[in-house]
Amino acid sequence: MKWISVILLIFLPFTGCARVQTGLNRTERLLIGTEQEVEIGKSVAKNVEEKYKILNDPAIISYINEVGQQVAAKSFRQDVKYHFKVLDDENINALACPGGFIYIFGGALAAMENEAQLAFVLGHEIAHVSARHSAKKIQKVLGVTLLARLILKEDDETLCQIVNLATNLLFLGYSRRDEFEADELGVYFVHEANYDPQGGIEFFEILKKIQKREPSRIEVLFSSHPSSSDRINQIRGQIERLPKKEGLEIGENRFREMTRGLRGRYQKGSER
Numbered sequence: 277m278k279w280i281s282v283i284l285l286i287f288l289p290f291t292g293c294a295r296v297q298t299g300l301n302r303t304e305r306l307l308i309g310t311e312q313e314v315e316i317g318k319s320v321a322k323n324v325e326e327k328y329k330i331l332n333d334p335a336i337i338s339y340i341n342e343v344g345q346q347v348a349a350k351s352f353r354q355d356v357k358y359h360f361k362v363l364d365d366e367n368i369n370a371l372a373c374p375g376g377f378i379y380i381f382g383g384a385l386a387a388m389e390n391e392a393q394l395a396f397v398l399g400h401e402i403a404h405v406s407a408r409h410s411a412k413k414i415q416k417v418l419g420v421t422l423l424a425r426l427i428l429k430e431d432d433e434t435l436c437q438i439v440n441l442a443t444n445l446l447f448l449g450y451s452r453r454d455e456f457e458a459d460e461l462g463v464y465f466v467h468e469a470n471y472d473p474q475g476g477i478e479f480f481e482i483l484k485k486i487q488k489r490e491p492s493r494i495e496v497l498f499s500s501h502p503s504s505s506d507r508i509n510q511i512r513g514q515i516e517r518l519p520k521k522e523g524l525e526i527g528e529n530r531f532r533e534m535t536r537g538l539r540g541r542y543q544k545g546s547e548r
């Protein structure tokens with residue numbers, strides 16, 4: 277096993293392990309290929325769906341999917357299929373599993389005011405997938421030996437270990453740096469998809485208000501290290517540097533209409 281790892285380490289830079297885009301202007305070599313990432317992601321998504329209930333509302337699902345796919349079409353990562361589901365939970369959160377399985381909490385939808393805000397939150401999650409934040413973290417934590425075993429499909433136990441690790445990483449939240457990067461990429465993707473990137477700023481302003489009133493509803497992802505104010509500042513600076521575009525979509529009426537039922541369901545989210 278050790279020898280295989282050594283050989284992999286020596287030859288990976290020259291062999292099958294392709295260089296992939298992980299940032300707007302950055303490429304990296306990753307040990308985990310897309311096929312393996314999707315395999316891990318499917319199991320992590322299963323864990324999410326065991327922990328939370330999925331909201332079964334066909335109109336909402338198709339709406340979220342429509343907005344999500346529009347933003348995902350502008351992602352620089354197109355070797356995975358993006359899936360969007362709503363979790364029937366009043367908390368304000370969203371999750372991105374490796375491989376493109378994205379979840380938004382009902383409470384987060386109920387707290388939003390327009391489609392541009394929704395597009396930003398989905399864009400932020402798409403960005404975690406595009407930048408391969410979880411695959412890179414798994415690689416860092418596991419090291420080459422375990423990954424070599426996964427790559428060589430040596431045993432199910434290794435895969436199970438990796439899925440557990442990826443699930444824990446998901447619920448613990450990403451690093452400060454990854455969060456800032458996901459915001460930056462998210463803003464870029466939504467702007468490319470013709471949504472008003474101000475939606476990002478508005479969303480964090482809403483979070484700031486809720487954080488003061490009921491901090492327990494902001495789950496780890498949005499309450500983690502970078503403060504809403506720091507994130508707003510970064511987005512504001514980025515928007516100033518973006519090329520000016522006419523007719524950016526905000527979609528307030530459509531969003532209100534599509535999520536009316538949800539606001540009633542998670543009433544706290546609509547009290548502002």
Ligand SMILES: [Zn+2]
Nearest residue numbers: 450455458497
């Ligand atoms: Zn994030």
